[in-house]
Amino acid sequence: MIAACKLIAFYQSIVSGMFIAYTAIAASILLLIGYLEGTMPVISLVSSKGGVGKTTSAVVLAGEFAAAGRKVVLIDADPNRPLEAWSRLRPLPDKLSVMVDDSAETIIDTIEDARAGADFVIVDLEGTATDRIGFAVARSDMVLIPLQSSVL
Numbered sequence: 001m002i003a004a005c006k007l008i009a010f011y012q013s014i015v016s017g018m019f020i021a022y023t024a025i026a027a028s029i030l031l032l033i034g035y036l037e038g039t040m041p042v043i044s045l046v047s048s049k050g051g052v053g054k055t056t057s058a059v060v061l062a063g064e065f066a067a068a069g070r071k072v073v074l075i076d077a078d079p080n081r082p083l084e085a086w087s088r089l090r091p092l093p094d095k096l097s098v099m100v101d102d103s104a105e106t107i108i109d110t111i112e113d114a115r116a117g118a119d120f121v122i123v124d125l126e127g128t129a130t131d132r133i134g135f136a137v138a139r140s141d142m143v144l145i146p147l148q149s150s151v152l
Contacts, residue, residue, distance in 0.1 A: 041120065041121075041140075041141035041142050042111055042114075042115055042120075042121040042122075042123065042139055042140045042141050042142075043061065043120065043121070043122045043123065043140060043141070043142045043143075043144060044122075044123040044125060044133075044136045044137055044140040044142075044143050044144070045057055045058050045122070045123065045124050045125060045143075045144050045145075045146065046125050046133060046136075046137060046143055046144070046145055047127055047145055047146055047147075048127060048128065048129055050126075050127030050128075051127070052127070052146045052147060053146040054124055054125065054127065054146055055078070055082045055083060055086070055124050056146075057144060057146050058074055058083065058122045058123075058124040059074075059083070059086060061120075061122055061144075062074050062096055062120070062122050063093075063096075065095075065119070065120045066093045066095040066096045069095065070095065070119040070120055071095050071096075071117070071118045071119045071120075072095060072096050072097075072118055072119065072120045072121075072122065073096075073097050073098075073099055073114040073117070073118040073120070073121050073122070074087075074096070074097070074098045074099070074122050074124065075098075075099050075100075075101055075107075075110060075111065075114060075121060075122070075123045075124065076098060076099070076100045076101070076102075076124055077101055077102055077107060077123055077124060077125050077126065077132055077136060078102065078124055078125060078126040078127075079102045079126060080126070081100060081102070082124070083098050083100075083124050084098060084100050086098075097118075099113075099114055102126075102132070103132070104130065104131040104132040104135060107123075107132050107135050107136055107139075108135050108136075108138075108139055111123065111136065111139045112139070123136045123140065
């Protein structure tokens with residue numbers, strides 16, 4: 001396990017191609033970190049604001065890891081269940097699965113169960129401050145905070 005939770009904030013570009021490129025670079029860095037430290041991380045996407053790209057980032061990262069041959073579990077910890085809805089649109093790749101957990105009482109167990117059977121666990125959290133977010137962050141090796149551009 002990575003000794004300390006690493007915190008990375010990244011900027012969501014208005015141009016979607018740039019956003020995907022930044023996310024692919026982040027995926028490559030995470031693969032390298034996992035390789036060097038002998039473990040594959042639990043990654044949580046967190047922001048107190050909704051609509052900044054947490055779910056989109058989770059899906060793109062998971063897709064990059066699955067394309068690299070890694071087994072990935074996405075945990076939908078948002079009561080709106082956007083990942084669960086996304087996963088029903090078409091069949092998922094063999095290396096990718098989605099679990100749903102929107103309970104503060106069980107999120108730690110869900111993360112640990114997913115970690116036992118996957119190379120990467122990506123936790124998509126809701127855009128508000130809850131106990132569940134604190135519990136998920138405590139179990140994470142890395143926390144990604146998507147940011148939305150502003151004219152200011």
